[in-house]
Amino acid sequence: MQWVKVLGGVVGAAALLGLGIIVGHFAIPKGADSPAPSASASQDLDLKILETVIEQLDANRIRENLRELSKEPHLATTPRDEALVQLLLQRWQDPESGLDSARTTEYEVLLSFPSGEQPNRVAVVNSTGAILFSCRHSEENLTGEQGGPNVVPPYAAYAPPGTPQGPLVYANQGSEEDFKELQNKGVKLQDSIVLTRYGGVGRGAKAVNAAKYGVAGVLVYTDPKDINDGKSLPNETFPHSWCLPPSGVERGSYFEYFGDPLTPYLPAMPSSFRLNSDNASGFPPIPIQPIGFEDAQVLLCQVNVSVHNRLELRNSSNVLGIIRGAVEPDRYVLYGNHRDSWVHGAVDPSTGTAVLLELSRVLGTLLKKGTWRPRRSIVFASWGAEEFGLIGSTEFTEEFFSKLQERAVAYINVDISVFANATLRVQGTPPIQSVVFSAAKQISAPGSSGLSIYDNWIRYYNRSSSVYGLVPSVGTLGAGSDYAPFIHFLGISSMDIAYTYDRSKTSARIYPTYHTAFDTFDYVDKFLDPGFSSHQAVARTAGSVLLRLSDSLFLPLNVSDYSETLRSFLQAAEDLRVLLEQHGISLGPLVTAVERFEGAATAFNQRIATLREGTPDPLQVRMINDQLMLLERTFLNSQAFPEERYYSHVLWAPRTGSVATFPGLSNAYSQAKNTGHEPAAWAEVQRQLSIVVAALEGAAATLRPVADL
Amino acid sequence: MQWVKVLGGVVGAAALLGLGIIVGHFAIPKGADSPAPSASASQDLDLKILETVIEQLDANRIRENLRELSKEPHLATTPRDEALVQLLLQRWQDPESGLDSARTTEYEVLLSFPSGEQPNRVAVVNSTGAILFSCRHSEENLTGEQGGPNVVPPYAAYAPPGTPQGPLVYANQGSEEDFKELQNKGVKLQDSIVLTRYGGVGRGAKAVNAAKYGVAGVLVYTDPKDINDGKSLPNETFPHSWCLPPSGVERGSYFEYFGDPLTPYLPAMPSSFRLNSDNASGFPPIPIQPIGFEDAQVLLCQVNVSVHNRLELRNSSNVLGIIRGAVEPDRYVLYGNHRDSWVHGAVDPSTGTAVLLELSRVLGTLLKKGTWRPRRSIVFASWGAEEFGLIGSTEFTEEFFSKLQERAVAYINVDISVFANATLRVQGTPPIQSVVFSAAKQISAPGSSGLSIYDNWIRYYNRSSSVYGLVPSVGTLGAGSDYAPFIHFLGISSMDIAYTYDRSKTSARIYPTYHTAFDTFDYVDKFLDPGFSSHQAVARTAGSVLLRLSDSLFLPLNVSDYSETLRSFLQAAEDLRVLLEQHGISLGPLVTAVERFEGAATAFNQRIATLREGTPDPLQVRMINDQLMLLERTFLNSQAFPEERYYSHVLWAPRTGSVATFPGLSNAYSQAKNTGHEPAAWAEVQRQLSIVVAALEGAAATLRPVADL
Incomplete structure (x- = not known):
């Protein structure tokens, strides 16, 4: 059965539009034990300790962590989520393998849940309103883990309640272009229910786009072509393969921003000012509900959608564990992942938390034995309510804004640690490339290739660097996991580390059971990473990066690696030059600033190289390290994107324009071109250009000798 | 002659409203010479060096500096202003007494000047339009220094051009209340020309307020009661006394914000994005023109005002001089003053620049001799175009935002160094109190009292501290001089230091020739500070503060002194408690945060005390100092006051509400009370309260042991 054809034939109009990919994923690591010798101020990274740590990171312990973490569904703020808070505290306070201290921080945040009494419903009705067909309310209980009161039924978090009814229209991915095309073809959208497939645009965007055309309600399904490489029959899907079963439904947050919806820019303390939820922005404007492809294929004619979601204020905890730095306790290397899942969340996020716990165990054990203490402080974090929009991590950055802005060296995120077994995949800002490469070169890749993780990686994802030649390509950071507030709001060098797919073998948008009740321990154990060697590889890579960042005398961040990014942005901007100059806008200052x-x-x-040759005193090293640490901050401008909540990094803000240059410039340029060349729109192009120039000049000033004028 | 009565009788309505004081003033310091011994990382302030510096600061050299600086008018960007740029560069590059390096930074900024061809005019006309009387176009040339092409005629900078005509109405200080009262009394304001006196509200605010009532044009005069303790006759005013002559006119900027009007938040580089001046905000909405009291008293009936001011883009320079720190070159103690004046500007700003040059000479000489080099870097600055709205300093903070935010220890401003001979007067944030007190206790007050500057000060301005008992009172920082962008935009601990009045002897709003052509060298030499001993006292005090900040092992900033401020704000907030609670707003979290x-x-x-007893290592000291330096930054919140350009310090933003508590809270509370208790207004009160609580909690977190969770 060809899925797209069926849908295309039965339902609708725009089924042949492009196949898009959205990734909104998330993951944890594992633990260490006792106080250690007071390091000297000029002590550099101890390679023996590093080897010991790598050696001791144990695949089987990660597997056992995962089993425990994913034993029960642990949706944010539910009793099992709270039980995992206690588990983390217990591990991090263990006398043999715990950290120096651990505690929770609790926030009162606005979450969204399906009603307990009135299940959300999607039904096909006839002209008298009689129900001809009803979609499933829950996934099929294939392994005994998809049933029970703790499996939250599929729903679109933050979708407003409502019971719209209308003719069904297939709207592809629900992008702006999709709706425009339907309208151009004369398809009536007013008061319709549209069926969309996941991908292409963000979840909430489908409802936002639909509402503009008077659509009454939206359904979202996962297309087998996008997730299962086309496989859709029960006997070729889970539990027979890693593929999503017909009844599987991707849950997810449909909130447009991140952080607690009621307390933007403020920590969500019980006493904090809260927006009235009627005034809060970023929620889908119309009811929306996700369904499985089993149901999607039989929908037709008049559809009735009943959404009974409710907003609730809930207490959500982060768990924080710290290892005090011996020499520079006021410099923090952060390592985190979220804890909450949609259902059992074995892959998302427990593959990450399992790694987090193993890493903190190994380091904690060395600590408690007195073998080791890092130069800088290490902060481990288990974030709450990430699935609802990076809420725990965002509230944390709001509460400790100043402290983090002044002292955080870097943030390492390991959310889903293993998507698949093929290769390392890293996203991050350019300065972290060098430390990730160093770590990846030192560790063997899983499997029998005999290659290092680095050499294996370069086979799958590579690019030609003008500086280094062929290197693995490090991706850029969007807002798919808890690194987002760190990089976009605080300007802290960040990265996300995982093992992932061989793209020649699957085009799955993401691992197939993502956000469904089929994301369970056995799924990981049988299909994703039997033997847990990819988990171990991620633990070792991330652990090595963590130790290098915490223990190296000079921070292993290479600020020069930003130059390649700036050059590529500048080169892309050259395509705009003619039209810019027609509007009196010169690229000259940008060229100069990049140079x-x-x-x-x-x-x-x-x-730095000269200093390394001599014997730099501790203050000289500290001054250099401050420049390294703070470079990323210089790219923030709180005036740059007033409409984009939290985004202030002028290099990594969301880019909606088509030209791969500085996002503010690209977006303003697109806007100016699309709005009939209004002077105000070109003024905004010039303003965005000036903002980038000022940021680059400020960044250069920060790197110059500190007493230069 | 009783001035107020004359005016009250002849012109108008509201002459008995309260007498207000506005101060918008400004001032510089002086120089030092050769490279010095490499200090050890644990070296503390050298008291012998400090004594040497204090000893060598020479009153007569300050006097000679002042003579040179105020020899010619040096309005911003004029040739004489540029000549002073060269003078400063020469001094700071002197081989015997210069600094390590010096350079200029130039900005292209929007200034406002009277037309060269069409003088602004204020005339009384009869019903046929015939001129019955014309106000002076320039001040009377009493000393030979009030004539010539370089004396800019009196005008209101940034007032729009226009030639309104209408009946004259006296509107007291032109405050909102003044206009409300006139309206209540049935005085017709529509299409009138109002006559206002300086004081009470800001210059530009008079035009803003007037325009709301349909007023066509505004005149502003200086009332002898406000400035001359009532004296108004030629033989009792300058050159016979320090009082303002009848023809004297206070010039000034009528721009509502500060910084270059066309490039908010961006450095005014030639290539920077500029607002169209039609779109720029903050300019007076209607023509406005200042006049002398000589003219003000004869105005009546129909008045015609012709304003021909023009906006011009000009290049304005800052001059920067640096002494590289021996141990922590990446920590900056800044000391600055503006250079530009309205006319000769002997008092404003040259009394400050004369001190700046003497201080930089003494320090430069020690440097060039090899006797001394500070622990931290010292940056001397001569700002351009301050009179037009703190433009040079603001553009500097925009250009070097990141660098300064990360590295600036404190900013010392000495604008007008001597207003009068009675006492020291210091404005600043609480942590600078202790270092100023230490300096002031060490230095003898001018005159024969035998008292220290501190003991003399406490006789004039004092308060009862709950911690220290009776102490001199340190004032708060508004936006009257170049410290404004440092404290409000960047959160750098700042202060302004001067010698000032015995308030039992004069109630002058400010020294009488302020911003007039009578502010000349002889005025200072004869009336303000014969012998220049007050100048010397300010040089010594500011010099001692500078050296203590640059050379002390632990930064001499006492963060605990913020507690008294917070307590007083909290106590004032208690008056709001009942009404707040009626609207469901609790002060509990604020009380907790202050505690x-x-x-x-x-x-x-x-x-710190414990560390001082031992032998702390350099990194321990650095970590403590980072906490001290960065505390002030934790009070910034760029989301707090979106309407207030640059203001982001939640404790020192402008307070318009009447309750002396946290400004955001006070203002929102007033607004809520005045707007009939709308829910949105009370929500804003809660939002402001949450912002303060978050800032205080963040500040407390920054002061806690750095590895505490």
Whole structure:
């Protein structure tokens, strides 16, 4: 059965539009034990300790962690989520393998749940309103883990309640273009129910786009072509393969922003000011409900959708564990992942938490034995309510804004640690490339290839660097997991580390059981990573990166690696030059600013090299490290994107324009071109250009010798 | 002649309204010479060096500096202003007494000047339009210094051009209340010209307020009661006394914000994005023109005002000079003043620049001799175009935002160094109180009292501290001089230092020739500070503060002194409690936050005391100093006051509400009370309260042991 054809034939109009990919995923790591010798101020990374740590990271312990973590569904703020808070506290306070201290921080946040009494319903009705067919209320209980009161029924978190009814229209991915095309073809959208498939645009965007055309309600299904490489029959899907069963439904948050919806920019303390939920923005404007492809294929004619979701204020906890730095306790290397899942969440996020716990165990054990204490402080974090929109991590950055802005060296995120077994995949800002490469070169890749993780990686994802030649390609950070508030709101160098697919073998948008009740321990154990060697590889890579960041005398961040990004953005901007100049806008200052950054970064690296040759005193090292740490902050501008909540990084804000240049410039340029060349729109292009130039000049100034004028 | 009565009788309505004081003033310091011994990382302030510096600060050299600086008018960006740029560069590059390096930074900024061809005019006309009387176009040339092409005629900078005509109405200080009262009394304001006196509200606010009532044009005069303790006759005013002559006119900027009007939040580089001046906000909405009291008293009936001011883009320079720190070159103690004046500007700003040059000479000489080099870097700055709205300093903070935010220890402003001879007067944030007190106790007050500056000060301005008993009172920082962008935009601990009045002897709003052509060298030499001993006292005090900040092992900032401020704000907030609680708003979290700050600050000071007893290593000291330096930053919140350009300090933003508590809370509370208790207005009260609580909790977190969770 060809899925797209069926749908295309029965329902509708735009089924042949492009196949898109959205990734909104998430994961944890594992633990260590006792106080250690007071390191000297000029002590560098101890390679023996590093080897010991890598050696001791145990695949089987990760597997046991995962089994425990994913034993029960642990939706944010439910009793099992709270039980895992206690589990983390217990591990991090263990006398043999715990950290220096651990505690929780609790926030009162607005979550959204299906009603306990009135299940959400999707039904086909005839002209008298009689029900001809009803979609499933829950997934099929294939392994005994899909039933029970703790499996939250499929729903779209933050979708408003409502019971719209109308003719069904297939709207592809629900993008702006999809609706425009339907309208152009004369398809009536007013008062219809549209059926969309996951992918292409964000979840909430489908409802936002639909509402503009008067659509009454939206359904979202997972297309087998997008998730299962086309497989859709029961005997070729889970539990017979890693593929999503016909009844599987992807849950998810449909909130447009991140953080607690009622307390933007403020920590969600019980006493904090809260927006009235009627005034809060970012919720889907119309009812929306996800369904499985089993149901999607039989929908037709008049459809009735009943959504009974409710907003609820809930207490959600983060768990924080710290290892105090021996030399520079006021410098923090953060390592985190979320804890909450949609159902059992074995892959998302427990593969990450299992790694987190193993890593904290190994480090904690060395600590408690007195073998080791890091130069800088290490902060482990287990975030709450990530699935609802990175809520725990965002509230944390709001509560400790100043402290983090002043002291955080880097943030390492390991959410889903294993998507698949093929290769390492890293997203991050350019300065973290070098430390990730160093770590990846040192560790063997899983399997029998005999290659290092680095050499294996380069086979799957690579690019030609003007500086280094062929290297693995490090991706950019969107807002798919808890790194988002760290990089976009606080300007902290961040990264996300995982093992992932061989793209020649699958085009799945993401691992098939993502956010469904089929994401269970056995799924990981049988299909994703039998033997847990990929988990171990991620633990070792992330652990090595963590130790290098916490223990190296000079921070292993290479600021010069930003130059390649800036050059590529600049090169893309050259395509805009003609039209910009027609509007009196010169790229000259941008060219100069990029050159100045490059010059300052190169000279800065030379000064570090010279210092390394001598015996730099501790304050000299500290000053250099402050420049390294704070470079990322210089790219923030709180005035740059007033409409984009939290986004202030002028290089990594969301880019909606088609030109792969600085996002503010790209977006303003697209806007100016699309709005008939209004002067105000071109003024905004110039403003965005000036913001980038000021940021780059400020970044260059930060890297110059500190007493230069 | 009783001035107020004359005016009250002849012109109008509201002459008996309260007498207000506005101060919008401004001032510089002086120089030092050669490279010095490499200090050890644990070296503390050298008291012998400090004594040497204080000893060498020479009153006569300050006097000679002042003579040179105020020899010619040096309005911003004019040739004489540029000549002073060269003078400063020359001094700071002198081989014997210069600094390590010096350079200029230039910005292209929007200034406002009277037309060269069409003088602004204020005339009384009869019903046929015939001129019965014309106000002076310039001040009377009493000393030979009030004539010539370089004396800019009196005008209101940034007032729009226009030639309104209408009946004259006296509107007191032109406050909102003044206009309301006139309207209540049935005085017709529509299409009138109002005559206002300086004081009470800001300059531009008079035009903003007037325009709301349909007023066509505004005149502003200086009332002898406000400025001359009532004296108004030629033989009792300058050059016979320090009083303002009848023809004297206060010039000034009527721009509502500060910084270059066309490039808010961006450095005014030639290539920077600029608002169209038609879209720029903050300019007076209607023509406005200042006049002397000589003219003000004869105005009546129909008045015609012709304003021909023009906006011009000009290049304005800052001059920066640096002494590289021996141990922590990446920590900056800034000391600055503006250079530009309205006319000769002997008092404003050259009394400050004369001190700046003497201080930089003494320090430069020690440097060039090899006797001394500070622990931290010292940055001397001569700002351009301050009179037009703190433009040079603001653009500087925009250009070097990140660098300054990360590295600036404190900013010392000495604008007008001597208003009068009676006493020291300091404005600043609480943590600078202790270092100023230490400096003031060490230096003898001018005159024969035998008292220290501190003991003399306490006789004039004092308060009862709950912690220290009777102490001199340190004032708060508004936006009257170049410290404004440092404290409000960047959150850098700042202060303004001067010698000032005995308030039992004069109630002058400010020294009488302020912003007039009578502010000349002889005026200072004869009336303000014969012998220049007050100048010397300010040089010594500011010099001692500078050296203590640059050379002390532990930064001499006492964060605990913020507790008294917070307590007083909290106490004032208690008056709001009943009404707040009626609207469901609790002060509980604020009380807790203040207590937590107090506790954290006290414990922090104890840790410093303990460290001082031992032999702390350089990194321990650095970590403590980072906490001291960055505390002030934790009070910034860029979301707090979206309507208030640059203001982001939640404790020192402008307070328009009448309750002396946290400004955001006070303002929102007033607004809620005045707007008939709308729910949205009370929501804003709660939002502002949450912002303060989050800031105080963040501040407390920053002071806690750095590896505490």
